[in-house]
Amino acid sequence: MNATHINNMNYKELINIEKLPQHISIIMDGNGRWAKKQGGTRIFGHQHGVKPVYDVVESSTEIGLKFLTLYAFSTENWNRPKIEIDALMNLFISTINKELKKLIENNIRLLVIGNINLLPKNVRNKLLLSIELTSKNTGLTLVLALSYSSRWEILEAVKLIASDVKNNIIDAYNIDENTFKKYLSTKEIPDPELLIRTSGEFRISNFLLYQLAYTELYFTETLWPDFTKNDFYKAIYNYQTRERRFGMTGEQIKNSTR
Numbered sequence: 652m653n654a655t656h657i658n659n660m661n662y663k664e665l666i667n668i669e670k671l672p673q674h675i676s677i678i679m680d681g682n683g684r685w686a687k688k689q690g691g692t693r694i695f696g697h698q699h700g701v702k703p704v705y706d707v708v709e710s711s712t713e714i715g716l717k718f719l720t721l722y723a724f725s726t727e728n729w730n731r732p733k734i735e736i737d738a739l740m741n742l743f744i745s746t747i748n749k750e751l752k753k754l755i756e757n758n759i760r761l762l763v764i765g766n767i768n769l770l771p772k773n774v775r776n777k778l779l780l781s782i783e784l785t786s787k788n789t790g791l792t793l794v795l796a797l798s799y800s801s802r803w804e805i806l807e808a809v810k811l812i813a814s815d816v817k818n819n820i821i822d823a824y825n826i827d828e829n830t831f832k833k834y835l836s837t838k839e840i841p842d843p844e845l846l847i848r849t850s851g852e853f854r855i856s857n858f859l860l861y862q863l864a865y866t867e868l869y870f871t872e873t874l875w876p877d878f879t880k881n882d883f884y885k886a887i888y889n890y891q892t893r894e895r896r897f898g899m900t901g902e903q904i905k906n907s908t909r
């Protein structure tokens with residue numbers, strides 16, 4: 652098989668459905684650079700970043716993934732020009748308006764992680780309503796990271812824990828990983844087995860720092876607006892070729908899976 656052949660592969664067929672990750676998270680990056688290449692504005696790039704969101708959500712439901720987390724807006728993104736922030740907020744609203752019905756029909760549960768108090772009221776209310784209306788759904792859980800950063804999340808957890816210790820609700824000496832997890836915004840969500848970042852940047856940008864401890868990282872040069880279903884399946888296929896050792900030896904892992 653030559654390289655061209657591999658590039659034309661239908662990766663969906665290669666995925667082992669028995670060994671799917673439970674949770675995939677994506678840093679959707681590269682809208683601005685995509686737009687620049689097309690001679691358009693950054694906002695034009697964000698508008699073209701919506702289609703791949705539909706595609707990865709649809710792919711996730713097709714293969715039966717349990718959790719998909721999309722990093723849509725970081726705490727640090729509040730430092731962007733106001734015109735870009737406003738356009739992104741409008742895009743969030745119009746996308747949810749268009750897609751809410753589909754989320755309900757496809758049994759998708761929506762969750763949001765991040766400091767939603769910073770979001771404009773109309774965006775926040777729309778999100779809260781969508782979370783409520785999809786809360787009983789049992790298929791894919793779609794987690795939007797909005798106004799999210801991991802350091803914010805960890806500091807929030809520390810404040811809540813400190814207050815619970817002070818009020819004798821928990822004992823400081825008994826705080827373990829399980830206790831800590833309950834104070835994170837991802838408390839109902841298992842750690843992602845796979846993280847995908849598009850656009851050729853090799854960094855985490857304040858995303859799920861605690862939860863990514865043993866996550867497999869997958870980086871692709873593809874800019875987010877160009878990311879296809881096949882690219883998504885390719886990342887999953889690549890993940891399935893890896894050996895996850897969790898500090899053990901390769902031999903131990905092989906013996907335990909025999």
Ligand code: IPE
Nearest residue numbers: 679680681682683684685723
């Ligand atoms: C990702 O694309 C979308 C958001 C961060 C909201 P960017 O807007 O970061 O695109 P680049 O990185 O400038 O190309």
Ligand code: IPE
Nearest residue numbers: 678679680722723724725856
């Ligand atoms: C990370 O992308 C945040 C999102 C994808 C929402 P950025 O484009 O903001 O990240 P940096 O600034 O290049 O690290």
Ligand code: MG
Nearest residue numbers: 680681682683
């Ligand atoms: Mg970027």
